[in-house]
Amino acid sequence: MVRGERKRYEYPRYFFTNKSDDIRTLFSDTLTAVGVEWTTLTRGGKPLNISVARRASVALMDAHVGPKY
Numbered sequence: 001m002v003r004g005e006r007k008r009y010e011y012p013r014y015f016f017t018n019k020s021d022d023i024r025t026l027f028s029d030t031l032t033a034v035g036v037e038w039t040t041l042t043r044g045g046k047p048l049n050i051s052v053a054r055r056a057s058v059a060l061m062d063a064h065v066g067p068k069y
Contacts, residue, residue, distance in 0.1 A: 013053040014061050015041075024050060036060050 018024050024040075028050055031038045036057045041049040052061055 011053075012058050012062075012067075013051060014058065014065075015052075016050040017048055019048065021047075031057075034060065034064065 016024070016027055018027070024047065028038060028040075031050070031052065036052055037054045038057070039051050039053070040047045041051050043049070052058060
């Protein structure tokens with residue numbers, strides 16, 4: 001809440017989930033090759049998700065893949 005008003009923020013982002021190290025590596029290498037910044041998220045100490053959340057990178061994903069809504 002800001003000054004008593006509830007604010008709504010949109011934070012578009014992409015997640016890719018796969019247990020296979022090889023598939024995640026293919027995906028992350030491709031993201032890097034086209035200039036998309038990404039991070040790895042872990043579950044139980046093991047890598048599982050690839051996150052694309054930076055505004056410019058989300059815009060690149062929208063341009064290449066299309067918005068996800």
